[in-house]
Amino acid sequence: MAVGIIGCAGRMGRHNLEVVLASPGLRLAGGVERAGHPALGQDLGILAGREPAGSVATDDLAGLIQASDVLIEFSAPEPTLEHLRQVAKAGKALVIGTTGFSAEQVQVLEELARSCPVVWAANMSLGVNLLLGLAQRVAASLDVEWDIEILEMHHRHKVDAPSGTALALGRAVAAGRLVALDEVAVRSRDGITGARPEGSIGFATLRGGDVIGDHVVMFAGEGERIELAHRASDRKLFARGAVRAARWLAGRPAGLYGMSDVLGL
Numbered sequence: 001m002a003v004g005i006i007g008c009a010g011r012m013g014r015h016n017l018e019v020v021l022a023s024p025g026l027r028l029a030g031g032v033e034r035a036g037h038p039a040l041g042q043d044l045g046i047l048a049g050r051e052p053a054g055s056v057a058t059d060d061l062a063g064l065i066q067a068s069d070v071l072i073e074f075s076a077p078e079p080t081l082e083h084l085r086q087v088a089k090a091g092k093a094l095v096i097g098t099t100g101f102s103a104e105q106v107q108v109l110e111e112l113a114r115s116c117p118v119v120w121a122a123n124m125s126l127g128v129n130l131l132l133g134l135a136q137r138v139a140a141s142l143d144v145e146w147d148i149e150i151l152e153m154h155h156r157h158k159v160d161a162p163s164g165t166a167l168a169l170g171r172a173v174a175a176g177r178l179v180a181l182d183e184v185a186v187r188s189r190d191g192i193t194g195a196r197p198e199g200s201i202g203f204a205t206l207r208g209g210d211v212i213g214d215h216v217v218m219f220a221g222e223g224e225r226i227e228l229a230h231r232a233s234d235r236k237l238f239a240r241g242a243v244r245a246a247r248w249l250a251g252r253p254a255g256l257y258g259m260s261d262v263l264g265l
């Protein structure tokens with residue numbers, strides 16, 4: 001099975017290259033970067049921190065799509081949608097790890113995924129996908145007097161907030177309470193905010209250093225507090241999940257799948 005990596009010189013792209021190169025039964029079809037990126041022309045094995053692989057990073061996306069059975073993309077929302085359009089036209093499959101899509105962009109993604117197989121997950125780790133299920137169950141078990149707050153911390157380079165994973169956790173606890181997240185979410189607080197509205201789901205975002213991804217879902221009641229936490233300590237974990245998703249996706253019918261499908265949760 002031939003796997004192509006889009007955004008191959010990024011933090012996640014390099015790990016995706018590394019995991020594909022180390023995976024038995026998978027062949028690296030190539031890696032692409034945006035036009036003008038300084039990594040263009042560099043050997044993909046070297047970008048992955050391994051021995052030379054004999055092929056280099058290019059900006060030839062059309063060529064990579066032709067050469068791949070499945071592609072993996074962790075980049076930014078706009079290019080991801082444009083690339084998905086091209087992947088769908090070519091009848092190939094795409095694993096998307098990109099976060100930070102607007103509601104309108106999510107609609108476009110869902111529309112495009114009707115014509116090709118897509119896995120899209122804000123977090124590819126087994127632990128976070130288990131946490132999503134646990135958080136939903138706890139929220140369903142507690143009454144609305146328990147306040148739900150979601151705290152996340154990421155490295156200083158992250159550009160979207162709250163993280164895609166924090167929002168996915170928000171949707172999970174909202175589903176547990178049978179409400180729509182958009183109607184109850186408080187995504188930030190500043191100044192004289194007034195008392196906390198009952199039933200709201202709050203978010204707090206921290207940014208700094210090289211933190212790969214910490215998430216805590218807090219259920220704060222009278223006299224007691226439950227905290228469900230996940231801390232990622234190795235970014236390669238997400239790449240392993242993405243490659244697992246790529247293997248799972250090959251040959252599936254068109255449609256939008258999540259990591260719970262891939263992991264059979």
Ligand code: NAD
Pocket residue numbers: 006007008009010011012013032033034035037074075076079096097098099100121122123124125164238
């Ligand atoms: P990064 O900035 O290090 O890497 C993104 C790469 O995409 C860059 O190298 C950039 O040049 C490249 N790129 C941008 N436009 C492109 C284009 N048109 N064609 C080809 N390449 C292009 O960022 P990162 O830390 O690797 O994160 C990327 C995305 O993945 C973010 O949205 C982040 O939130 C998300 N992420 C998801 C998970 C998950 O498990 N789903 C885990 C970590 C990060």
